[in-house]
Amino acid sequence: MIIIGELLNGMYKDVGKAIVEKDKSVIQKIAKSQIEAGADALDLNCGPVSKDQVSDMKWLIETVQEVTDKIIVIDSSKPKVIQGAIRSAKNKVIINSTTADKEKLEILLPLAKEYGCSLIALSMDKKGIPQNKDQRLELAASIIGFCMEKDFPINELYLDPVVMPVDVAQLQLKEIIESIREFKLLCDPAPKTVVGLSNISQGILDRSLVNRTFLVMAQEAGLDAAIADPLDKKLMDCMITAELILNKQIYCKAYLDAYRKSKK
């Protein structure tokens, strides 16, 4: 399971301020703390404070790359921000994200292919977020079709079923888990799957409990990656234990420590 640290996002006050003031130390400290806690990749999002997203994203990438060679996840809904910033990346990159809309896929698929990037694709389009599993599968299948057309390697594709908050769309959560299971069956080799985990608990109490309970279910369904808070130790403990139960790491008494050491 790839944990993509979510904390370098300009919507958080300290990060937003650091982006505006170009304060590398704040960004690098958060980057390192997430890696120390077990993150395999770092999501970078300029957030609402950024006035020049292309230049800010470049700065974020360069700043983070000074302290780590972990995967960089360029998080923007605007293809031109991704296009503009991608040349700054030396590390492996995951582009986050495209939708199923043709005009986005036509820009981002060739770009991802050219730079050897992975690509997160949301199973949604201009019409909005799908309301059930079948709609998600239809959009995912259409994305895979585009990938094949553009000769984009399917094992570099991360399908995202689009997670909804439990207090908004409770009925959809099981549909989302089943979507993950069925995304993996859409073709061979299978696409990868990812969720923006914290979305599930937006605005509610017991956020971590809801996040980690959902994560465990999603892991059993075949989830490959989660954009999440690696500093949430209880979440990470559950994630590691789920890997143990799913036979993705060998049991030993100190399996939690063993996993964490293996990441360093």
Place this chain on the structure above:
Amino acid sequence: MIIIGELLNGMYKDVGKAIVEKDKSVIQKIAKSQIEAGADALDLNCGPVSKDQVSDMKWLIETVQEVTDKIIVIDSSKPKVIQGAIRSAKNKVIINSTTADKEKLEILLPLAKEYGCSLIALSMDKKGIPQNKDQRLELAASIIGFCMEKDFPINELYLDPVVMPVDVAQLQLKEIIESIREFKLLCDPAPKTVVGLSNISQGILDRSLVNRTFLVMAQEAGLDAAIADPLDKKLMDCMITAELILNKQIYCKAYLDAYRKSKK
């Protein structure tokens, strides 16, 4: 999800002593504490200290029924203990358990039917514990066949895939979860499913973490009941949150409290 409290088992020192000394207060206190914590049913097992299991099981049943009308789970591998004690039960009873062996099913199915009991059936037989999902399904199908032959209502049948400790049979855990999912598809109406949860973590550290992580996965697969420790609050929190995610209880801010209050 039905939580069957596991603590009234003679293998625990205090319970064993109380059974030998016929100390009702100890038994009743443990019964009440489990119900207070959210147990829907109470497993009763005389354990190794009992010299007359039929009489001790009767006493246990009568003692517990003095303080609760929750479901009584008569836990014995010996059909004659169950046969002898069942008349003492006024509460709803689940018999725990039969195997897939014909000689046990031929005694316990008619008995369960006569007394209107549910029946836990382990997907194992004299040959031992199955090593994969297919063997479990074969045994489960054979149990269902017997039920149909004896006209035993399938929705009173609890199939148990036989949980193994993670340090002994790590590879089997995913098979067990998939068995639960497929047991539910074996016939319509579907049989119920149950696990003896704590077996998964026997002899290991972080028992509760492993138990609750497995439980969440099993719930997503369709698990109906678990024999578990209801006093493990973290386990119960996860179980309740899994029910929330699976849309089995309506979301509210205090959904954990709401669930617990609904049990009282």
